[in-house]
Amino acid sequence: MSLAVQHLWLIPALPLVAAAIGAVVPRRARAVAAGAAIAAIASSFVLSCLALSGALANPAAHLAFNFDWFCVGEGALRLGWLLDPLTAFMCVMVSFVSTLIFIFSLGYMREDENFKQFFCFLSLFAAAMLGIIVSNSLLLLFISWELVGLASYLLIGFWFTKPSAAAAAKKAFITTRIGDLGFFLGILWLNNAAGSLLFYDGGHGVLEAATLGTLSAQVTLGGLAVSTAIGLLVFCGAIGKSGQFPLHVWLPDAMEGPTPVSALIHAATMVAAGVFLIARVYPLMAADQALAHAPFHALTAVAFIGAITALLGALIAVAQNDIKRVLAFSTVSQLGYMMIALGVGSWVAAIFHLLTHAFFKALLFLGAGSVIHASHHEQDMRRLGGLSGPMRITFATFAIGMMALSGVPFVFSGYWSKEAILHAAYEWNVSALPLIMALAAVVLTAFYMTRLVAEVFLGKPRSAAAQHAHESPGVMTVPLILLAACSILIGFLGTPAWPWLESALTGTPVEAHSLLEGASLIVLSVLLVCTGIGAGWALYARRPRETAEAIDPVEAAFPRAFAFAAARMKFDELYAATVGRLNTAFASLAAWMDRRVWGGVIDLVARFGEMAGRFNKETDDEGLNTGFNAASEELRTVGKFYSRAQTGEAHGYLRILALGFVVLAILAIMGGGR
Amino acid sequence: MTTALLLLICLVTLGSAATAMLLRNLIHSVLLLIGSWIGVAIFYLSCGAEFVAFAQLLVYVGAVSMVVLFAVLLTRRSRTDVTVSADTVSRAWSAVMAGGAVLAVLLYGALMTTLPAASAHGPAAPVKQLGAELMGIHAASLLVIGMILTVATLGSVVIASEEPSGKKEDAP
């Protein structure tokens, strides 16, 4: 058992080694790089399963293995890894989805000349994500966190010759960095306040009762508890990574990378990191819940940010025409759901949704990748259509994913996890607003997913590319089928009738609820889902689009609103006008300061120096130099005289050596006797 | 009898060495020097240093002599490589003087010091003990020597095979 904890580091280390192998092998060694990557991630998956079995044997415990990284002064910087059900479930999910995505990439990236680098970066990405999951220290987590950022930069900008890809990579990197700044400040503050960054350390970790008590007892500016402030700062990091409301702008642009990367980012790794982070530090976030006098709870902010994101993402998704963009905004929206769950106090529901979402979103992205691959990189759904005929497997699996995402009741996993979130929000007594916004998003989700499927797969092919589409090879469809199966089955782990996942995650047995307990909510959400699907069916499937240029029925009804949503609610423009302009203004101010104020001062100093120098030169020329010249001349003459001794003749040297020996020997004899 | 034998070996060795240094024929000089090396080896043998004697034979007579002979043949222009230049005589005089001075000092040291009159003591060290010491307390030195030999071999190959820039060797 403890052995499993000690060797937990192998789970991220294996893909890291694969990345190193991929980095050093020559470019043409494609099979080596890909084989190493897949073998490593598959091994990680096996290890994760072992870790899961270990964790489930004792679900309430947080098994940690800590060690000193290095010592600074008296204290040591400690790192470690942690095994608890949360870690184990996440590891299994991430490594499993990653394995399937890696295999899918074999087919998808086959023609790419940088195939080898791709697998190197993928392995690095997976390694960093697994590092986040297993770390028992906020510092180690942050290191892996930044590695995820780096790997995402490399992967989003993988086709860096495309300007839009390069820009998207930059955008993703910089936007997440804004959130990371807050995160890092939070880490520093936490280290200062708690004296440790370990999560669990036998009673001294920051997530354990003693530390949490001191943290929530201290009050800082604005009457906030220290734990609240730190929690909010940490949440900044999650906002950036998980694409929450003000910083969600990078996520849709990240579609510029290859589709397997999008699947990896959206399903298993990058965006999940933020949700995982909040779930991991949930005790810290929730530490202020008991404080009656607190003006503001950290989790409240999480819930509201999540609600705004959920609704916003769904609204924008309705008006997008790019398959991957629709899916991207759906991810934004679903991440909002998870944040709602965290905010309203049910981190189990959040993780449940995270797991189910990982499977069906990976399925959807890989399905989209299959479509894109088949139709020669045509991503505009107006120019596709009618693919259900030639691409039966892709269609079937994509439809399963769509229904899971929409929350079609009772069969699909998305329903159960979303239901759990809605239920938790329903029971939240602070505000009803998140629940209302979430319910609104349910309708919209069902609507835009129906629209997506209808536009892509039904009707007639609307371009040459779509006409000549063909089913993808087995290396791509087999992962799809596996993921589709998982998308259905995974939901049954957490039904109210058999809440196995919840008891496994929390370590306390949870009694089964009757389905009738929240019957009104269930009925309501089922109705809403049916409304969304029905509306989508009516608008897009009954009367399929005839040509690629035809106007969207929604756009026809609400042209202004549709255009606003299609322009992604002008967030990029807003940021350009505010943050960007502020930045420009500040930069020009700095430039002016440099040029005028500091420049003037430097000018003055320089002029003074010049005067001093001129004075110095005059003195030198007239007085000192004459003396120095004479001395140097003398030195040169002496040197020339002595250099004559170096004749270059070996005989001479040997002779001098012999004579020197004789002289020394005579001296020794004369002074001899000793 | 032992002393007489030693004396004879000494005389042969010194004689061949001195003749080697006086001869004009380079090959003869080298062969005589090899003779004096053999003499030194026999001297070692008579001193009871078997191992060193055989090592001396193997290294000097087997290896160094071959290198020297190859070098002589590679750098030889005519059969008798002698051009008596003006400074030969003066250099010879200075050499004899320097050598004589050193010899005087050395002999003074060797003869005027009261040395223990002991003759050879005990049996010489067996080769096995030698090996044990080489691999034991002197292992580090052995490694260093191995290193030096390797580097010297590589270095001499590089030096000897280097073509002067610009000037190409005439094809043979």
Add this chain to the structure above:
Amino acid sequence: MISSPLQLCLVFSSLLFCIGLAGALSRSNSILVLLGIELMLNAANLNFIAFWRFGPAPSPATGVIFVTFSVAVAAAEAAVGLALVIAVYRRQRNIRLQEAVRLKG
């Protein structure tokens, strides 16, 4: 005058040393100069053996080991030295040592 084998050895090695020195000083052929130096090394080795065998402080193998190392170094020196001679020959078409004075001051 010569009272012990040790003294005989010392005189022998001194003579050998001085022959080597005189040869190295008088000959202009670099190979012979090198050989003279080898002779001097041999003379030094002789002293080691002499003191090891007849000297006052007997130690089982030190002298022999010292000479072994010395012979090895001498072999290395010969190899490098003769390679240098060949390099000199390539440059100036003869091996007269007094003409190899490019490094003079």
Add this chain to the structure above:
Amino acid sequence: MMPSTPQDSLLERAPQLLRDLVTSHLPEPWRWFANSLIAMIVILAVFGLLFAALTLVERKVLGRVQNRPGPNRTGPFGLLQPIADGIKMLSKEDIVPRDADHILHFLAPVILLASTVMAFAVIPYGRHLVPVDLDAAVLYFFAVGATTELAVFMAGWSSHNKYSLLAAMRALAQLISYELPLLLSWVPVVMISGTLSTTGIVAAQSAWKWGWVPTWNVFTPWGFAGFAVFMVAALAESNRSPFDLPEAESELIAGHLTEYSGCKYVFFFMAEYFGMTALSGMAVTLFLGGWHAPLPSLEFIPSYAWFGAKLITLLVGFIWIRATFPRLRIDQLTRFAWKFLVPLALINLGTTAFWSLSFGWTGPLQLVRWAVAIVLVVVPFIVMGRRLSSGVAPRTYSYAT
């Protein structure tokens, strides 16, 4: 010579008894001198006769291999042929070129013959037949052998014939190249036996495994590899075919021996056979268990007979090889030495180190030990053998254009 013990058979002690019959009445210093003298004379006589017989055997064997009778006119079955040859060679005029360096020209065969004869001193010919029991005998053997190179050079240079000189340099290149694997090939034996003395090495091979399998060095993986390298290098060192480039009568007109005739030529000829015999004797000592019998039940046969049998087997092997293989080219020859034999011998050192370290392994581990050692020997052999023979195109000759 070693003192004999009474439990030895009479036959075993016969040489010593004969010697003591002559020398036992002499006073001490003279007795030692006489004993040494007798040993020298016996060695010279026995190996001189062996040389004579060997020339005949060589010609006979070569003849049979080439499907002709060989010498059969002089005496019964041509048995007196060597004597006839000897008389012919000794009575021939000794021609020395006018410009030759007379002293060196004379010294070269003498030094060569002397050094090869000296090598016989340390070989243990029988249980009590060790002429000189040196502590560093193996080193002595090869140190003395190193002098042959000098003689070859002297022969080539003193002839004042540029072809002789060239041939001498070529011969030197070959001798130096094969000196290295020759020296490296016996180091494993010394590593395992822990001694440089030939009697010690023979004593280290005296045990019987399971009561009847001799523990000769050749019956171990490293020993076999060492023996193979040793024999190949010995072929080259004694200028035997297929490495007989130095004298190749048919193509190079006897190389550095061109200007030699008569008695001096016989000396060279003799030295070649002596060298071959001495190296074979050393191979028997180092690898084939010296004078030990191959089976315990055969120990009643005197030890020197066993030594002689092994020696003659190896010598006939030399002759057989000469009859079988074509001559190598000089580039193939040196390439073979530096790229195959030397690395193989070096790897064999590592194998021996492993063998020595795994000395205490028992039970199934012993099988592992054998397997590892065999792999360490066989795999480099195959790998380097392939690399040696790959990419060797027929050489193109440019002089005919």
